[in-house]
Amino acid sequence: MHTVEINTMTGASRILIGSAFDNVSSCLTGKRLVMITDSTVHDLYHHEFPEGETIILDPGEDSKTWDVAHGIYARLLDLEFDRNDFILGIGGGVVCDLAGFIASTFLRGISFGFIATTLLAQVDASIGGKNGINFQGYKNMIGVIQQPEFVFCDPVLLKTLEVKEFASGLAEVVKYGVIMDSELYQLCEQKADRICKREAGILEDIITRCVRDKCAVVTRDEKESGERMKLNFGHTFGHALEKVTDLSHGAAVAIGMVLAARLAEKLGYLASQESARLVSTLDSFNLPVSADIAADQLYEAIRKDKKRRGGQIGLVLIKEIGSSFIHFIDLKDFENLIHDLC
Ligand SMILES: NC(=O)c1ccc[n+]([C@@H]2O[C@H](COP(=O)([O-])OP(=O)(O)OC[C@H]3O[C@@H](n4cnc5c(N)ncnc54)[C@H](O)[C@@H]3O)[C@@H](O)[C@H]2O)c1
Numbered sequence: 001m002h003t004v005e006i007n008t009m010t011g012a013s014r015i016l017i018g019s020a021f022d023n024v025s026s027c028l029t030g031k032r033l034v035m036i037t038d039s040t041v042h043d044l045y046h047h048e049f050p051e052g053e054t055i056i057l058d059p060g061e062d063s064k065t066w067d068v069a070h071g072i073y074a075r076l077l078d079l080e081f082d083r084n085d086f087i088l089g090i091g092g093g094v095v096c097d098l099a100g101f102i103a104s105t106f107l108r109g110i111s112f113g114f115i116a117t118t119l120l121a122q123v124d125a126s127i128g129g130k131n132g133i134n135f136q137g138y139k140n141m142i143g144v145i146q147q148p149e150f151v152f153c154d155p156v157l158l159k160t161l162e163v164k165e166f167a168s169g170l171a172e173v174v175k176y177g178v179i180m181d182s183e184l185y186q187l188c189e190q191k192a193d194r195i196c197k198r199e200a201g202i203l204e205d206i207i208t209r210c211v212r213d214k215c216a217v218v219t220r221d222e223k224e225s226g227e228r229m230k231l232n233f234g235h236t237f238g239h240a241l242e243k244v245t246d247l248s249h250g251a252a253v254a255i256g257m258v259l260a261a262r263l264a265e266k267l268g269y270l271a272s273q274e275s276a277r278l279v280s281t282l283d284s285f286n287l288p289v290s291a292d293i294a295a296d297q298l299y300e301a302i303r304k305d306k307k308r309r310g311g312q313i314g315l316v317l318i319k320e321i322g323s324s325f326i327h328f329i330d331l332k333d334f335e336n337l338i339h340d341l342c
Pocket residue numbers: 038039040041044059060061064091092093094095097117118119120121124125126127128129130131132139140157158159160161162165168
């Protein structure tokens with residue numbers, strides 16, 4: 001078992017990698033508990049849940065809405081929940097984002113923690129304090145930054161994940177390697193087989209590295225005024241691909257990372273062997289590396305991205321695997337480059 005601690009302006013958090021249900025009760029002594037989960041996770045693991053009330057959501061992104069949040073606030077009022085009580089989110093990124101948002105806003109904030117049950121939640125969504133909901137079709141439009149008291153990440157829980165959900169998390173693992181952690185990247189290259197077989201030992205090692213990497217970035221830039229943007233590597237293209245195709249998040253991010261690497265190549269920052277290395281690693285994780293999409297369609301979707309500033313867009317680029325930087329580019333130049341890429 002590994003423990004990573006993070007201490008920021010919005011609180012301190014302990015992330016425990018290598019166990020979950022066996023140890024969570026020791027973090028909850030004397031507190032009244034409401035658990036928020038989804039029906040898939042509930043069906044699989046409810047027999048291991050600690051004692052307490054359970055709110056069960058429909059699985060998937062459609063639950064990350066104001067209407068669902070409204071229903072949960074009403075239920076907490078009915079239960080006469082107070083500031084000494086505790087909210088435990090048990091699930092993937094959707095459950096963690098929503099549970100963290102409810103806990104951070106109800107009664108101006110009550111204590112909360114997570115058991116993260118998807119690889120994406122264990123390496124990314126449950127870590128770093130961003131909690132929120134989607135609004136009018138825009139992702140994560142309403143939210144807060146507040147650290148959970150604890151997060152449990154148990155790789156054993158990943159055995160039941162669907163292949164595409166596991167691959168989604170692997171895309172984020174590769175992302176950390178590419179932007180800041182060449183040793184993690186090498187681990188992905190050398191142990192792809194064992195990772196794909198979901199061996200708990202190797203998963204615990206890579207999850208721990210990802211959590212350490214994310215915590216280091218968040219500690220330096222919690223409010224995303226600079227360095228935290230690096231965690232969006234591949235996501236500008238990825239979110240646009242998600243909007244205009246039926247690709248899953250992980251697949252879209254994988255292709256987005258390849259596009260960002262090829263852009264870095266075109267701008268003269270990255271050697272072509274490094275892009276080829278990225279393609280081969282994604283391939284070994286059964287992630288796609290290209291999509292059949294028109295340049296105009298991709299550009300239009302990116303132009304509407306909320307992260308653009310005036311006439312420029314901020315992109316995360318790489319110089320080599322393990323080292324990234326933020327590059328602002330005029331939208332017009334960017335449009336021309338996209339036509340070269342697609
Ligand atoms: N807050 C952040 O910093 C942050 C970062 C990245 C992503 N996110 C958010 O995370 C969300 C995506 O998270 P996700 O990919 O975990 O999706 P998810 O929570 O929808 O989970 C994916 C699917 O896996 C199922 N599932 C969960 N755990 C399981 C298990 N152990 N076994 C079998 N099935 C299981 C769920 O029921 C769901 O159907 C998005 O809403 C995204 O915006 C947030």
